[in-house]
Amino acid sequence: MNDFQPMTVLNETATADRPWLASLVGIHDANTITLDLTKFVAGVHYESGNLLQPRNVLKSGIPLGLNDTTGLYEPYAGPTSEAQTVTVTGSPTGGTYTLTFSGQTTAGIPYNATPAQVRAALEALSNVNPGDVVVSGGPHPGTPVIVTFAGQYLGDDVTQMTASATNLTGGASPAVTVTTSTAGGAAGASNGTQKLAGFLATESLFAPGSTKTSGALLWYGEVFAAKCPIPFDPANVTATRPGVSIHYR
Known part of the structure; x- marks a missing residue:
């Protein structure tokens, strides 16, 4: 249907x-x-x-x-915006992990973090402004979160984040991995x-x-x-x- x-465009004044x-x-x-x-x-x-x-x-x-x-x-x-997937494995029951983006490392992120908590941790970095990341998925540890770069990084091929699981506790060998699910910068x-x-x-x-x-x-x-x-x-x-x-x- x-x-x-x-559609008529007349003398526009406002x-x-x-x-x-x-x-x-x-x-x-x-x-x-x-x-x-x-x-x-x-x-x-x-x-x-x-x-x-x-x-x-x-x-x-x-x-x-x-x-x-x-x-x-x-x-x-x-150009597409980069999306990176953060996955917590090993079924931790406590503690925190960190993410590092372009040389800046977040404060501890809870093992069972929601997307909002991951976003807040990233936006607290000096090189990430409010609105520079959109976080979906989660919560940890059962479901990965997806960090999509926006704002000043919209459509850019950004550096892949790294993660540290040193402070995660419980479970069986808890770990955190970051993978690039959608590379930024390429034509959409x-x-x-x-x-x-x-x-x-x-x-x-x-x-x-x-x-x-x-x-x-x-x-x-x-x-x-x-x-x-x-x-x-x-x-x-x-x-x-x-x-x-x-x-x-």
Whole structure:
């Protein structure tokens, strides 16, 4: 099912729902495009509808790429962010372990740490700012935690962390290992969406179950990259579609 709504960009004088838009220059030249809704994720790219507003709402400011095979626009698939898996083995019953990242070592992390505790330990390092890591999985020791690098490390090939299990107790030879589950820095796709095509200029509404809808593409203008609804680092953009001219603040 497709849901195409009329898209007209008129004389824009405000950026009320577009804090990411640094300049109105170029907004008059936004192109009407077709979006492949099957590639967008609820809660990430769009807000689901409700009884008062039954249509889903795609967020403005989403970086977009053009799929060369389908001719449809999808979320920009720039360089991937690194993900590292921390696994506690040997069934410890007490104690702590540490992680070392680029020469900085955390305080003791509990043997049964939750993702939030691992994140807090990493964010306490001098080279990790709040928002630089997203931690999922866990809790230890039964389930590994996955540390995905974001913020200043978004899309980067970062140094693999090391771990020390010296202070773990109980169990049978407790240990901690770190493996790189997703290497950072490589292009996230090879179908054309790895080239930045621009940003979704305005919110787009579509009915649940729709597979396509129309949108407006901002391909010329100025953007506050840090305010985009999807984590985006201009320094990682290695390729753009022809004609794209976006400047960042």
